Amino acid sequence: MTAASRHPHQSGRAHAMALHAATTKLIGAKFRNPRAYDSGDDTGHGTHTSSTAAGNFVSHASAHGLGRGTAAGIAPHAHLAMYRVCIILGCASSDIVAGLDEAVKDGVDVLSLSLGPFFDVNFTDDPVAIGTFNAVAKGVVVVAAAGNNGPRSFIANSAPWLLTVAAGSVDRSFQTVVQLGNGEHISGEAFNQTANSSSNSAPLYWNKHCKSSLAGRNVSGKIVICHNTGPMNDTGSAINQSDISGIMSAGAAGIVLINRKDAGFTTLLEDYGSDVVQVTVADGNDIIEYARATSKASAKVIYKNTVLGVRPSPTVAAFSSRGPSTFSPGVLKPDILAPGLNIIAAWPPLTILGSGPFNIRSGTSMSTPHVSGIAALVKSSHPDWSAAAIKSAILTTADITDSAGGPILDEQHQRATAYAMGAGHANPIKAIDPGLVYDLSITEYAGYICALLGDQGLATIARDPTLSCKMLPKIPEAQLNYPSITVPLRSRPFTVNRTVTNVGPINSVYTLKMEVPKSLTVRVYPETLVFSKVGQKKTFSITVSRHRSVGSKALQGSLSWVSKKHVVRSPIVASPLL
Structure with missing residues (x-):
């Protein structure tokens, strides 16, 4: 087996990797x-x-x-x-x-x-x-x-x-609990965790921005609460590391870093150093509400290390x-x-x-x-x-x-x-x-390129200027034999075809199971697929239409072929924007 791995998501350095049956890794x-x-x-x-x-x-x-x-x-x-x-x-x-x-x-x-x-x-x-x-x-x-x-x-x-x-x-969560002075427990996560024996309560200090300028204020011995306002991606620390270091160097007992709003319940752990806890915006707002409600707000940090079974x-x-x-x-x-x-x-x-x-x-x-x-x-x-x-x-x-x-x-x-x-x-x-697979050949991919980008697109992607779409069937996106089904959402019925290949038992019978919203009509023909040998192919059609206007919202459902041993599921997306 082979794998290749490269990485312009961060700064562009990368590798590619390949896996083979050899004597060393x-x-x-x-x-x-x-x-x-x-x-x-x-x-x-x-x-x-x-x-x-x-x-x-x-x-x-x-x-x-x-x-x-x-x-x-x-x-x-x-x-x-x-x-x-x-x-x-x-x-x-x-x-x-x-x-x-x-x-x-x-x-x-x-x-x-x-x-x-x-x-x-x-x-x-x-x-x-x-x-x-x-x-x-x-x-x-x-x-x-x-x-x-x-x-x-x-x-x-x-x-x-x-x-x-x-x-x-x-x-799994690398859980760290912020125990507020009122007894409430707020669960966060921390990249670096220390022993709990020396964890004592400390006053809370809230400031919206995690800037090193906080070091000039009286944060010594306090737990600073501030907001992560940087980009939400994997390009490294969203907050400048020097800002965190500056706050801690000023004697802060710790930092509670509140995730940005659109992160929701995702906590992307970063190595900000010791005594930095990351919490969701919802939990962070609870801490802020408590801190602003009393002049003697305090908290202590309790490290839980690794918690499994998170839901x-x-x-x-x-x-x-x-x-x-x-x-x-x-x-x-x-x-x-x-x-x-x-x-x-x-x-x-x-x-x-x-x-x-x-x-x-x-x-x-x-x-x-x-x-x-x-x-x-x-x-x-x-x-x-x-x-x-x-x-x-x-x-x-x-x-x-x-x-x-x-x-x-x-x-x-x-x-x-x-x-x-x-x-x-x-x-x-x-x-x-x-059980079943939706197969595609390189010729079909080429036909898709022809329908989407024409001769020049095919020549560029295939890196062969002599290639032409004249001898290839043009395959629209919706008609590509893809395992997922994406169709335009219209009041008039729109039909696509799919072909499945039996890779399961020799004698197999698959029946149709549909899950679609009430505003969507999906008809499949035939509703039963019977196979008598491995490698046998069967083609079916899917016809989709809507009952009423749904604006720009896509409707979603699924189509499954079900046998005694297998469930072969394909998502269906019907979009009015296509």
Whole structure:
């Protein structure tokens, strides 16, 4: 198996990695840009992502004493080859494409790309979309990050030949309790936790801005409450580290840092140093209300280290980019949700972003290798499956409920939309045995490019100026044989076709199960699919229409094919904006 990991989400330095059946874990490392000097990981990003995908079992692992236990990647028996295509100053498009070509030439099976552009970019100008088209043509599964531009900005890596991954939470918290003087307990989290024996009550001091100018005020011996107003992404500390250090140097007993409003219930842990607790805006407002109600407000901090079984989980992380795609809104993106919030994984001994051997990082960079590892497991079980079939297996078996059996929620604890989580939360066990798959050939992807971008688009993305759309069927977005179904929402019926391939038992019968809102009419024909052999294909049609005007709001539902052993689920999104 192969994976490639690069990273313009932060400052542009990155690696690519490949997994093979070899005698050692890391079987090779290459670099493209001569200014990189070597293939080493000087930021930790490549180490973190690759160990998430394919790290060996390591006992007594922890990051800063948190999350102690046995660590392992999703595919611990897989092997890696790393391709460094970026430097600290950024990534050259030519290096990205060349690195992808090199990985394909080396015979990789899965490419893991934890990177994305800083701005919205057309497929014909995107080195990832261009470089990976050839990879998918050679049967390589390409898994890519959805980007950290959420919850309102554009999604990255939205080409349909990519498996695009959103980031969610896990059922674990590095809990720190702020015990108020009135007895109320406020749960937050802290990256650095110390023993509780010396934790005493201290007066509270509230100031809206976490600025080092606070050091000139009387904050000595007090717990300072202030707001994180910086950008919400994975580009490092949103608050200037020197501001935090200045406040603590002035003798503050600690800092309670309140998350920004649009972070909701997402707490993206950062290493601000000791005695800094991060809390949600809702909990932070409770602390402020108490502090302003009495002149003798006080609190103490109690460290809980690691708490498991947190609910609700998973939830969509606030920073995770949302669909629809700007350039191809008729294909649902992101494709899938996977763990990407406060993930513990391997880290080099010393970097500018922290020290190892383990570290805590967040981002769709972290969720991507989880799915890359799953793709490796599916590939090892089904080496003859196409990249599209493996992608379909992961999407149609995804979980759509959280650990308590309720719907998966977003960062505001509202029901997550398909534009936030795609088909649902990845389930590695179910993905091995999906029952049916929606397959796609490179010719069909080419037909999609022809319908969307014409001859010039095909020549650019396929990197072959002699190619023409004349001999190819033009395939509109909605008609692409994609595991998710996205259609325009109209009063007149709109019909699309899908074809499924039996990869389950020889004799299988699947019946239709629909879940759609009352304002949407969906008709499927036929309503039963009967298979008599493995590899047999069946085509069905889906006709969608609305009862009444719904404004600009997309309607969502699902279509499932159900047999005695399998449930093959596809989300349906009907948008009036298409």
